[in-house]
Amino acid sequence: MKKIAILRGINVGGKRKILMADLKALFEKTGLENIKTYIQSGNIIFNSNSNNFELEKILENSIRERFGFNVPVIVRNSDELQNSITHNPFYNKNADINKLHLTFLKEKPSKEYLDEIQSFNYEPDNFKIDGQNVFLFIDGKYHKTKLSNTFFEKKLKVGATTRNWKTVLKLIELSKD
Structure with missing residues (x-):
């Protein structure tokens, strides 16, 4: 596989x-x-x-x-990565993919931490957690957002790493070969 x-x-x-x-x-x-x-x-x-x-x-x-x-x-x-396309609430045909990112979580966070993190609001930046994925809409530069790997690791108590949406799409493409 x-x-x-x-x-x-x-x-x-x-x-x-x-x-x-x-x-x-x-x-x-x-x-x-x-x-x-x-x-x-x-x-x-x-x-x-x-x-x-x-x-x-x-x-x-x-x-x-x-x-x-x-x-x-x-x-x-590859199936898990492919599913990220359909589950990304910020991704559609009109989306500016330069503003989209995917944070991969090492494991599924506990309900307690998931409930707590929902109270954070850093608009216009936004996030949606789905299983072991955090879908991000970052209006400005990623390196300037508060919605960083460190933020999610501290709040969810799990490891995390982020890729921009162009990289995610390329990895999906390469995993089909």
Whole structure:
């Protein structure tokens, strides 16, 4: 089955640098097949029949052993990623996709934290949580919004990483091959 690994915080601002060729070689060494990388921020498409949770642990451990630092990894299968298109409340034919982002959550947050986070309002920026996805509408620049990875990690008590909607669409396209 096609899987997509989304890594958090590599190759940003010259820190935690990993060449995509080295990352691809590491994934091959762990037994994964048909590996493709997409841009330097850590998006890897591959085939595996292992479950997502197992893959996340294997890949995080392998990266730590090989590169010497911790990199959170979130894995989705191609169907889960494809479903994000139909579940995104901000995405339609008239949407400005430059304002759309998807925050991937490592696990489904507890009801308590989901209820609490609904009280936050940072309009015109907006968010909608659906399972392990946070759909974002960011009116300005993403790096200036309060709806960051750190915000969701602190409020929901789960790991998170975000991709812009263009990257999400490209990952869906690449996972169909």
